[in-house]
Structure formats: C-alpha cells, structure tokens
Amino acid sequence: MELFEKAMKRLQDVDIKPSYQRVKVLEYLMRDQNHPTADEIYQNLHKETPTLSKATVYNTLRLFEERKLVSTMSADRVETRYDLLTEGHGHFVCTKCETIFNFPYTFKNEYEDLDGFDIASEEIVLKGICKDCQKK
Ligand SMILES: [Zn+2]
C-alpha cells in the first residue's frame, strides 16, 4: 500500500476527515522519523503543495495530538517536535549531527516522593554522540 493510502486509512481509523492536506501532513510524519517541528513540516510540504498554509499545518498537528496520533517532545529545544510513535520511548539526541533517535522505554508512572501525583507525560532525553558520528 502506498504511504499516502496508509496515512489516509490511519486518519479514518481515528475519525478524522481525510482531507488532502491532512493526509499530506501525516504522510510526511510517517516518512520523516527525525521528529520534525511544525515549521520543518510546513517548509517541506509547501514545495509540493503550495496551497498548504502554515496555519493549516499547525491546526492539523493540534488535531492529531488531540486524537493521539502524534506525541510531542522538545528535546530541550525551543520548538515543539512531533513524533508519530505514541507508545513510551525515550530519545537520544546526537549533539553533533542533531539526529534524534528513539529507544524503547517503559513509562512507569511511579516515582519516589511523587506519591499521589498525577503524572500525565514524561520525557526522557539522553544526549551525546551517536555511533556514526564517533566513527567520523
Ligand atoms: Zn550523530
């Protein structure tokens, strides 16, 4: 199945009307695994879809977040980054090539001294130099 069709099906599964622009945004997220920012998504999609506005990209991402299609992370940077994987995972940020890697991580929801707190999200960010950059 084409990625575009897969994206369309995924939207229908969560009851989002699959307009062309929404499908394009989701398709982009399925292709780019490097946790893009809304602006990066817009810059890339705008080239092939000139009718797409920045506001549409932001609104679409907000909708995806509400329907739990994407999760957000900041990796310690100012801009929010979007992530298709919503299951618990941590991030490793390479300080050299700036790639953000996913690794499996289980959200435990229990921490000493936070008894009775309602924890809604958690962000695990490790930093260092990735394998490839160490070889260079
Ligand atoms: Zn690297």
Ligand SMILES: [Zn+2]
């Ligand atoms: Zn991630």
